[in-house]
Amino acid sequence: MSTAESSTEKPAIQLRDLALSYGETPILRGVTLDLARGRTLALLGPSGCGKTTLLRLLAGLLFPTRGSVSIDGRQMADAATGSFVPPERRRLGMVFQDYALWPHMSVAGNVAFPLEMAGIGRTEIDRRVKMALDRVGLTDLAARIPGDLSGGQQQRVAIARAIVGEPKLVLFDEPLSNLDRELRESLAVDLAQLLSDLSMSAVYVTHDQGEAFTIADEVAVMQRGRIIQLSDPQSLVEAPANAAVAEFLKLGTVVEAERQGGDWALAGTGIRLAMGSEGPADANRARVMLGRKALRVCPDDRAQASGQVVRALFRGDFYALSVALGDGAERVEVETVSELRRTVGDRVGLSIEPAGLRWFPAN
Numbered sequence: 001m002s003t004a005e006s007s008t009e010k011p012a013i014q015l016r017d018l019a020l021s022y023g024e025t026p027i028l029r030g031v032t033l034d035l036a037r038g039r040t041l042a043l044l045g046p047s048g049c050g051k052t053t054l055l056r057l058l059a060g061l062l063f064p065t066r067g068s069v070s071i072d073g074r075q076m077a078d079a080a081t082g083s084f085v086p087p088e089r090r091r092l093g094m095v096f097q098d099y100a101l102w103p104h105m106s107v108a109g110n111v112a113f114p115l116e117m118a119g120i121g122r123t124e125i126d127r128r129v130k131m132a133l134d135r136v137g138l139t140d141l142a143a144r145i146p147g148d149l150s151g152g153q154q155q156r157v158a159i160a161r162a163i164v165g166e167p168k169l170v171l172f173d174e175p176l177s178n179l180d181r182e183l184r185e186s187l188a189v190d191l192a193q194l195l196s197d198l199s200m201s202a203v204y205v206t207h208d209q210g211e212a213f214t215i216a217d218e219v220a221v222m223q224r225g226r227i228i229q230l231s232d233p234q235s236l237v238e239a240p241a242n243a244a245v246a247e248f249l250k251l252g253t254v255v256e257a258e259r260q261g262g263d264w265a266l267a268g269t270g271i272r273l274a275m276g277s278e279g280p281a282d283a284n285r286a287r288v289m290l291g292r293k294a295l296r297v298c299p300d301d302r303a304q305a306s307g308q309v310v311r312a313l314f315r316g317d318f319y320a321l322s323v324a325l326g327d328g329a330e331r332v333e334v335e336t337v338s339e340l341r342r343t344v345g346d347r348v349g350l351s352i353e354p355a356g357l358r359w360f361p362a363n
């Protein structure tokens with residue numbers, strides 16, 4: 001294999017058992033992953049799960065308590081040997097929340113800024129700025145100031161500034177989180193297109209799953225300092241690795257199930273979910289996710305369960321319903337959809353589609 005060939009195979013990122021603690025408190029608990037070049041990885045998870053900590057370890061703003069970080073085949077930090085490459089020598093681009101553009105500087109001035117800080121000569125700066133603006137389609141707006149640009153154009157300035165130094169990896173720290181939902185959704189689509197056109201390797205921190213699914217090739221779902229699943233967006237939805245992922249992604253309602261007379265039923269109720277052959281073998285209790293397609297509102301004579309509508313939201317061409325099944329301590333709320341209008345307090349019959357259930361081991 002030639003050197004050129006082998007160098008193209010170096011992963012953009014390699015993390016090995018990466019951990020970080022503050023004193024006795026573990027924050028990141030051993031993350032191992034590879035990201036291939038030109039791919040975008042989203043770090044997705046609830047507040048406090050360690051996304052920013054992982055990003056800061058990649059950026060070189062934190063030193064790991066355990067494990068190692070390599071970027072583009074080069075070791076950047078290794079807790080075992082103490083080796084450490086400082087942030088300014090990691091060849092990274094960063095895009096922050098709200099882009100952090102200088103309001104008084106022109107578009108070209110903003111993009112030139114990191115090169116000026118690095119002491120690069122004027123002619124070279126002009127050449128690189130022109131190239132970066134060209135790549136993001138902003139050449140004609142070089143003399144404008146950020147305040148005179150649309151949200152999408154400002155995003156492009158921030159990206160041009162992040163790529164002007166020809167980084168090996170671009171880190172995005174919740175860049176859209178302070179924007180309103182409509183703008184966020186349209187900018188996420190633009191950004192996904194731009195990242196794919198630029199073939200950049202990127203890591204994107206977000207707590208918004210829609211944004212992660214739009215932008216990323218791979219999504220790492222994090223919980224309490226660990227990656228609980230790393231997959232492409234479609235596999236995450238179709239095959240959540242465990243109940244925690246299914247619950248975090250709100251793919252449906254996860255409920256307790258128990259065997260009753262050989263078949264599976266909603267725990268504590270007589271509501272039959274599946275025949276014994278359709279649930280997990282060798283267990284008497286399990287957890288099961290009732291996805292929206294697992295339950296259908298149907299006429300009473302075909303219903304396998306009935307419940308009371310506790311929430312009904314009109315979504316344009318259907319109603320999203322929350323239905324309470326069972327009663328007392330065993331009452332559970334499940335989500336379903338109905339094409340016919342239903343209101344709070346209505347009793348509805350539900351049919352259960354075993355193919356729409358996803359089984360997980362009991363806790």
Ligand SMILES: Nc1ncnc2c1ncn2[C@@H]1O[C@H](COP(=O)(O)OP(=O)(O)OP(=O)(O)O)[C@@H](O)[C@H]1O
Nearest residue numbers: 022025027045046047048049050051052053054207
């Ligand atoms: N300097 C510090 N000392 C002690 N604990 C810290 C420090 N910095 C962060 N933490 C804790 O580490 C945990 C993970 O923080 P981190 O910022 O990585 O989470 P996050 O997933 O990015 O959350 P968010 O979405 O809210 O930004 C949090 O519980 C936080 O309080």
